[in-house]
Every structure is written in C-alpha cells, then in structure tokens.
Amino acid sequence: MVKKLVVIGAGMASGRALETLFKETSEDWDVTLFNAEPRGNYDRIMLSPVLAGDKTYQDIVIHDDAWYAEHGVTCRFGEKVAEINRETKQVMAENGDVLDYDKLLIGTGSNPFMIPLPGHDLEGVIAYRDLEDTERMMSMQPGQKVVVIGGGLLGLEAAAGMAARGVEVTVVHIMGHLMERQLDEAAGYLLRKALVDKGITVMCSANSKEILGENGKVKALLLDDGTELPCDLLCMAVGIRPNVALAKEAGLAVGRGIHVDDQMVTSDPDILAVGECVEHDGQVFGLVAPLYDQAKIVAKTLQGEEAAFVQKSLSTKLKVTGCDLFSAGDFADGEGREDIVFRDPARGVYKRLVIEENKVVGAVFYGDTSDSSWFFGLIKDGTDIAEMRETLIFGPNFQGGEPLDPTAAVAALPPDAEICGCNGVCKSEIVEAIEAGAGDLGAVRATTKASASCGTCTGLVEQLLAFTLGDAFDGSKEAAICGCSDLTHMDVRRLIKSQELKSQQAVWQELGWKTKDGCHVCRPAVNYYLLADWPVEYEDDPQSRFINERKHANIQKDGTYSVVPRMWGGMTTPDELRAIADAADKYSVPTVHVTGGQRIDLLGVKGEDLPAIWADLNKAGMVSGHAYAKGLRTVKTCVGKDHCRFGTQDSTGLGIQLEKKLWGSWTPHKVKLAVSGCPRNCAEATCKDIGVVCVDSGYQIGVAGAAGMDVKETERLADVATEEEAMEMIQAFMQLYRENAKYLDRPYKWVAKVGLDWVKEQVVDDLETRKALVERFALSQSVYQKDPWAQHVEEKAESYQPIANLTLEAAE
Amino acid sequence: MSSWIDVGALDAIQPRGARVLKTAFGCVAVFRTGEDEVYALENSCPHKGGPLSEGIVHGSKVTCPLHNWVFDMATGQAQGADDGRVATYPVRVEAGRILMDAAFLQNRSAA
Numbered sequence A: 001m002v003k004k005l006v007v008i009g010a011g012m013a014s015g016r017a018l019e020t021l022f023k024e025t026s027e028d029w030d031v032t033l034f035n036a037e038p039r040g041n042y043d044r045i046m047l048s049p050v051l052a053g054d055k056t057y058q059d060i061v062i063h064d065d066a067w068y069a070e071h072g073v074t075c076r077f078g079e080k081v082a083e084i085n086r087e088t089k090q091v092m093a094e095n096g097d098v099l100d101y102d103k104l105l106i107g108t109g110s111n112p113f114m115i116p117l118p119g120h121d122l123e124g125v126i127a128y129r130d131l132e133d134t135e136r137m138m139s140m141q142p143g144q145k146v147v148v149i150g151g152g153l154l155g156l157e158a159a160a161g162m163a164a165r166g167v168e169v170t171v172v173h174i175m176g177h178l179m180e181r182q183l184d185e186a187a188g189y190l191l192r193k194a195l196v197d198k199g200i201t202v203m204c205s206a207n208s209k210e211i212l213g214e215n216g217k218v219k220a221l222l223l224d225d226g227t228e229l230p231c232d233l234l235c236m237a238v239g240i241r242p243n244v245a246l247a248k249e250a251g252l253a254v255g256r257g258i259h260v261d262d263q264m265v266t267s268d269p270d271i272l273a274v275g276e277c278v279e280h281d282g283q284v285f286g287l288v289a290p291l292y293d294q295a296k297i298v299a300k301t302l303q304g305e306e307a308a309f310v311q312k313s314l315s316t317k318l319k320v321t322g323c324d325l326f327s328a329g330d331f332a333d334g335e336g337r338e339d340i341v342f343r344d345p346a347r348g349v350y351k352r353l354v355i356e357e358n359k360v361v362g363a364v365f366y367g368d369t370s371d372s373s374w375f376f377g378l379i380k381d382g383t384d385i386a387e388m389r390e391t392l393i394f395g396p397n398f399q400g401g402e403p404l405d406p407t408a409a410v411a412a413l414p415p416d417a418e419i420c421g422c423n424g425v426c427k428s429e430i431v432e433a434i435e436a437g438a439g440d441l442g443a444v445r446a447t448t449k450a451s452a453s454c455g456t457c458t459g460l461v462e463q464l465l466a467f468t469l470g471d472a473f474d475g476s477k478e479a480a481i482c483g484c485s486d487l488t489h490m491d492v493r494r495l496i497k498s499q500e501l502k503s504q505q506a507v508w509q510e511l512g513w514k515t516k517d518g519c520h521v522c523r524p525a526v527n528y529y530l531l532a533d534w535p536v537e538y539e540d541d542p543q544s545r546f547i548n549e550r551k552h553a554n555i556q557k558d559g560t561y562s563v564v565p566r567m568w569g570g571m572t573t574p575d576e577l578r579a580i581a582d583a584a585d586k587y588s589v590p591t592v593h594v595t596g597g598q599r600i601d602l603l604g605v606k607g608e609d610l611p612a613i614w615a616d617l618n619k620a621g622m623v624s625g626h627a628y629a630k631g632l633r634t635v636k637t638c639v640g641k642d643h644c645r646f647g648t649q650d651s652t653g654l655g656i657q658l659e660k661k662l663w664g665s666w667t668p669h670k671v672k673l674a675v676s677g678c679p680r681n682c683a684e685a686t687c688k689d690i691g692v693v694c695v696d697s698g699y700q701i702g703v704a705g706a707a708g709m710d711v712k713e714t715e716r717l718a719d720v721a722t723e724e725e726a727m728e729m730i731q732a733f734m735q736l737y738r739e740n741a742k743y744l745d746r747p748y749k750w751v752a753k754v755g756l757d758w759v760k761e762q763v764v765d766d767l768e769t770r771k772a773l774v775e776r777f778a779l780s781q782s783v784y785q786k787d788p789w790a791q792h793v794e795e796k797a798e799s800y801q802p803i804a805n806l807t808l809e810a811a812e
Numbered sequence B: 001m002s003s004w005i006d007v008g009a010l011d012a013i014q015p016r017g018a019r020v021l022k023t024a025f026g027c028v029a030v031f032r033t034g035e036d037e038v039y040a041l042e043n044s045c046p047h048k049g050g051p052l053s054e055g056i057v058h059g060s061k062v063t064c065p066l067h068n069w070v071f072d073m074a075t076g077q078a079q080g081a082d083d084g085r086v087a088t089y090p091v092r093v094e095a096g097r098i099l100m101d102a103a104f105l106q107n108r109s110a111a
C-alpha cells in the first residue's frame, strides 16, 4: 500500500533523507514537500562561494525539477505549513489546504538569531541564511560599507565574500578572538591577520549597543565604547536557533530543538524530524555531516528497518580563499590533557594537537591543513598514538625528523626586517656582509654598524651569523628567555619592535614559542615589552603579572598584603597621617612601619579588605605608592632650601614635580629617585637609579646608582642649569630605559651593557632624540598614569572577594 | 553519590585567573585557564603555604606566587625538581556556571 509522507522543509537534511529513501524504493511513498523558500533543495553551504563570485546559484542546486518529477514528489515551494493536527494526522498549508499524512517528517532547519538591539528591524539589517540574503549582499558595490556582527564561520565567510567584491567590510566580534568556538587564540590570531590582509577591518572584544538609522534605513552601528561604524548594510551572523515553532504548537516534546530518539522519531510515533531543528541526546546541530547521518536513519526508520543515529566528532573548515583552517574535536585544556604545538612563523603555520590518554582528542591547524583528514581519522577512530607520539605532529609522511632549529625564528624573518634599530640595519644587509666575509660579531659591526651602538641586537646578529655560516660560527650564547623559546630577552625585545608584534599571540606565533601561552617567567616580560613599545595598541594584561602588580599591593609570607600610599617627595600632612591612622584602626592593621623610602607602610592587610582600605585612603587624597611595582617607587627628597641653612635649590619641590610626572609608569624593574638640596646629600641621591644633587649653579643629574644587592655610586649624566632641563632629561632617560632594557635589569645593569656614552648621546647630546623620547613617555603616561587603586575599587572590587562562601551556607 | 553545587558564574573568574571558594574546611582555589577550562585545587602551597589562587596561570599549570613552584592543575603535582602535591577537587562547567561536588568538599578534612 502506498503511504502518504508529508515533508516540511526542503532543506539539506530532508533532501538527503528523501534521496536515501528513494534509493530503496520510490513506489511505497506518495511524497508532498513543502518549503517556505520559493525553491527546492540547494547546497546552502555553497552560498559563500556564490557570494564571493566563485559559483552561481545554478551550480549549487542539489535537486532540480527533473529530480522531483522523476520521484513523483509533489512540490509546494514558497508555501509554508501553518499547522500540524496530530489527532487527525493532517497538516494545513498557509492557504488553508488540508492534507492527510501517514508519516510526517519535519526538517524546518533553523532561524538565524537576531540580537534585539535597538534598530534591529531597520531596513538593511539582514542575516546570512538563504539565497535572498546572499543576493542582498551581492548587490553591494565597491566602496560601499558593510558591518558584519559576528566573527564566527558565517560572519567571516560573509565578510570575505563581500570584501572580494571591493566592499569595505568591518567585522565586529564580541569575544577576544575570532571563531572562538572552533579555534584557540593562536589560530584566531593568524586568521585575523589573514583577514586584515584582505582589507577587512576586524574588531574583537567589541560590544554592539545600537543600530542607528535614517528614514527607516540602517546608517551605522554604535558600539558601547561610543565608536560609530557607518554602514549601508548590516549583516548579523551571531548564531542560529532551531526552528521549532510548528512542532511546539503541535504539542511535540521540544527542548532547544525538537526531541528525537536514536531512530529520529519525535514524541509522536508518526512524526520524525531531521536536521538543525532537532535535539538529540541534549545536542543540537549546525553542520551538515551529522545531519546527513541523521537523514540515513530517517530513511531506514520510514522503511521499518533497524538503525540508530550515533553522534560523532565534528570538524570545521572555513571556506575563505587563502585561509586554510581546520579544527576538530575538543581542544580545550583539561584534566590529563597535553598539547603538542608546532609553529612555523615563516609559512604562517600553526598546528596543535590535544592528546588525552595516548589518543588525539582535538586538533587545530592553520596555514597547512593538508594532513587534516589523517588527523581527523585519528580522532574519530581513537587511535593509540603512543608509538608515534614524538613525530606525530609532522603528519603521516614523516620520515625521521630533524631537531627544531634554534635559529628558525631569525631565519624566518623577511629580508627587510630591521635588526639594528640604532643604525637602521636590516637583515639582508647583515646577511650580505656575512656572505661577503664578515665572519664574526666584530666584523659585522665594522662593516654594517649593526649592534655597534646600544648593542641590544647583539643576540640577533649572532643568530644571523649562526644561520648564515652554519657550523662555521661559534658564538657565545646568552641564555634564552626561558624554556618556552630559544630567543634571548633582547632578541624578543628587538623583534617585537622591528616586526611590529602587538599582541601576546603575535609574539607566540611569529617568534615560534614552544608553549601555548608562555609561562610565569616569559609572560610578565613579554607583557612588559609589549606595553612599553605599543602603549596605545597593546592593552596591559594583568593575568600576565606577578600577584603584587595584579592586586596592587605586596603579598606577605602569610598571604596578607601591605599597603603603601604615595607621599609625594616624602612630604605629608596631618590630614594624611590621620587618614592613615584611621585606616590602620579600621582594618586592624597589625604593623605600621616607616619605610626606607620616606613613607608609611601598612602591613598585614587582608586581601578582601584591599578595595575598602584603598577607597578610604583615596578619599583622603592619596593614591597608590606602587611599592609593589616594576615601576616608579619613591622620590626621596630632603627639606632643601626652604628650611635648611645649606640648601641651594628647591629639592623638595623638584622631587614632588618628578614624582608627579613619573608615577604610574611601568618600567623593566623598579626605579627609585632622590633629590638632595646640596652635596651633603641627605636624600642619598648618589646611590639611586636616578639622583639629583642640587648645587648653586643648578642640578647634577646622576644615573645608574645602586644600594641593594649591589652598591654603586651614580654616574654623572649631565649638569643642567634649570629645573625644566632636569625634568626633561630625566623623563628621556626613563623612556630610553623603558624602551631598551631587559626585563628585571635595574638601570645600573642596563647602563653597564649599553654604555653611558650611548645613553648620553640619546638623552643629552641629541636634542631631537631627547624630545622624541619625552613625547613617547608622555604618550605612555596618558594611558598608564591612572591610580590603580581607584580603578580597581570602581571596576573590580568584586574580584577581591571569594567567589562563594560555603561556610555561610552551611550555617543557614 | 555526587551532588553538584553551583559556586558561581564562569565569567566571575578572569581567563588565566582564579578566585577562592571558602569552605568550612579552608579555602579552595578555583581556576579558569585561557581556554575556559576550570580546575579546583587546595589553595595552600605544600612548600610554605603560598596562596595558589594568586599565582600566574599558564597552559594548565599554575605558579605559586611566593617561591615559584609550578603545579599541574590536573593532577596537583609539583613540576620539575620540586616535590609535592596539592589536593584537587571535581569541578565542571555547565551553561556558564561552575559546579563543584559537595560531597568532596565535605570530605576534605578526611582526605
């Protein structure tokens, strides 16, 4: 007997179900196929190549009229089913037609999710789901502007497709990196770079606030930081929701999707469902591979055969020309999981395998995906990889590998990469000199001047020697930054500048880091280098800082903290002292100590009390003394000429001015200053990082002193006549130190390496350079001279509290 | 039998960060890695009691803030030359919430 099958939705899933069914039999079923779209089944996945102009709609039709005719399918395209009546086993079409069914198959797919921002219903705000959306995007002309909300698979394919047509596209993504569901940060970084190269503007961590319109038509997207992005079309590609409305009204069991069992049968035995509209075992679906598996089960179930749908691992590829990207399985860190990471900066390749119990459970590849199906096979089959673990990452064709080359990162640099910043010497010049016979550092210095000035690029020049000469070069080796990289601190610093690396991900990738996100040794250093070189572009990462700098207080051996408010130039007032005393009482501070830096230390404050005690001190006008920071600590002064019979200049005033200019700046190590009013030197200025001794004729500026583990007198940088000159020179010195020193080198160590003469050239002799240094310092201060105490009280006081207190709950 | 209790939102912890959870038997450090995995460890370092929740998180490891011992958060084992182990507790994330096994937390003192 011929049975009546009604199918709702002519999508990719139901289409495959019909195909499979007809392979077995066309005779048993009388099929009626409804579709809301005015066409039959086409390859929705290939809309992106259509958008990019690589294919036409005709190329992507899966079932044409002839196919439907051949299998006797009654097509009702452009018609929606309006209602399902389970009791009478009938469906009603939009136009009121009522049809009987023996079996009903729901394949309604999903609806694009539209964020309900103000203005989301304006003309010109579209999703990316069907041919109509695609055609709308194809109508954009070169030079027109489009904003795409969503940096996932769909959003990026939409963006790349339109960019290929010369449209100016901006992608706005709420998360920190692109395609965060499929990619880890490193691959997200590479992808972003490739898209930016295609002329697409990519904004991550960007929150949309409102869609602005004019005469009912979209005009711009407003972000919550106030940025306005003008646009002629706005495409929202932020996710999909299973299309369950019809099933829900019919009273079928529905969660996120329509509930189905392993046979793809819904809570009604005569109704099956398939595709993105279903929920199976708590899971909903957004890629075709599992839908096609479901479709086969649907056909079997309809034929009364035994079959069960099993969920499998999924893999994703992005269909954007030039972005080879693959991700599969589960690649999050997890208990007992280990990573194997491979990076080849020269080719822009990144590969990461996640291993658990000798099996590959996840993989992310960027740049070279040629072996991805082999790896995907390992994941799906759960192959034991213990035997091939060491060479696994090199893929199936691996034949006895070579050890990783420590000069790889330098070898990967482009010929025009600047190696020596002082003398503007690039890689190719140095390599040419070496090839022409300059066989050691001295010879390279003599012929190219590279590393002949401040010397911080010495490591890079040596690596170039090693890589150009091979075994013939025997260089002295400075230690690598840590186990995560073979490069030295100074190599990393140089390359961050010359390669314009502006994010941690850029450093990990371009410099071939061996770990995923560094370690406690390299991350604080890299974070510092990035913020010092790119104060505007790079954002400081507190999670890459030692706890003292993350919590802006000094951790004690018992886990409490010390709090030291600033006392400008060591001056205080009765009001400040009262506020400190009150705070000490209020928070039961066990120890109050007068420090060696002319201020007062409150020791033993509980971590939870920090925001509150800061707020109290802030109220009395005091800010953080940064007594915990690799930054400016104190400026000690003596009472100077206002009071002292020997005083020559206003040492207190100059000290306060200096502290007010320099506070809040992050430096490679802590920096301490002092200003004494005469050569008796009561403020101990001659053993500071920077010390000023006032004399009748002006100011003697000394630098590079020490009085900690080493004791060393300052060296004279210059004698100047005015306060202004002293201020300027000291800021220039600070900035030169900030830009060039190795992390955790105090100024005296750094000056010993680069030589005082070179420092003098920059900050004393060359007025242009001095001015530029002062300007760069001011720029950095415009970002970083903020009281972190006030900021944390306002923005993250909550994070100082326990996430939960179960002792209270137990008592309740 | 395990009974999972909700101790807070995943977003309440910075990626590569931690918060402490106070229990009747002392503090537990709840970590979130750069890739949104969570781990729960005894907060006190076996070396000299440093608060691990204040350490730098890298990969699935954490470095104690007091003297830089490094622990694998999955096993609680000290890495490299240092010898020691901190207790780990079952924890998972569901729908953006962090869940911990109450039974385990209560058994802490016995463990």
Ligand code: SRM
Residues within 6 Å of the ligand: A554, A555, A556, A557, A562, A564, A593, A594, A595, A596, A597, A598, A599, A601, A603, A627, A628, A633, A634, A670, A672, A706, A707, A708, A709, A710, A746
């Ligand atoms: C509070 C204070 C001692 C005091 O009570 O007087 C102090 C306390 C600490 N000093 Fe200091 N130093 C203090 C003045 C000094 C001085 C004297 C000065 O500033 O005039 C020196 C010698 C000058 C110098 O800076 O070198 C000094 C040389 C050091 C050193 C050695 C640095 C070096 O490069 O040789 C360290 C270790 C380090 O920084 O790596 C250090 C480290 C420390 C730390 C931060 C150790 C730590 O990491 O926990 C101490 C924190 C104690 C705590 O538990 O809170 N402290 N320390 C002083 C704070 C001054 C301020 O108001 O900010």
Ligand SMILES: Cc1cc2nc3c(=O)[nH]c(=O)nc-3n(C[C@H](O)[C@H](O)[C@H](O)COP(=O)(O)OP(=O)(O)OC[C@H]3O[C@@H](n4cnc5c(N)ncnc54)[C@H](O)[C@@H]3O)c2cc1C
Residues within 6 Å of the ligand: A008, A009, A010, A011, A012, A013, A014, A015, A034, A035, A036, A037, A044, A045, A046, A047, A048, A079, A080, A081, A082, A107, A108, A109, A110, A128, A129, A130, A154, A157, A243, A246, A274, A275, A276, A277, A285, A286, A287, A288, A289, A291, A317, A319
């Ligand atoms: C641009 C784009 C690119 C993609 N790229 C990939 C990729 O690279 N890889 C991958 O695996 N997946 C990709 N996908 C996802 C993939 O296309 C979907 O998973 C798949 O098409 C879902 O199939 P389906 O049959 O469940 O739903 P659909 O194909 O959406 O079909 C459902 C149909 O039901 C119709 N319908 C809904 N309600 C009714 C009703 N009441 N009455 C009648 N008809 C109704 C709809 O009009 C629609 O035509 C992409 C999707 C898009 C939009």
Ligand code: SF4
Residues within 6 Å of the ligand: A638, A639, A640, A641, A644, A645, A646, A647, A648, A676, A677, A678, A679, A680, A681, A682, A683
């Ligand atoms: S530095 Fe000179 S002027 Fe200043 S207090 Fe000491 S002795 Fe007096």
Ligand code: FES
Residues within 6 Å of the ligand: B045, B046, B047, B048, B049, B050, B064, B065, B066, B067, B068, B069
């Ligand atoms: S207390 Fe943790 S390393 Fe010393």
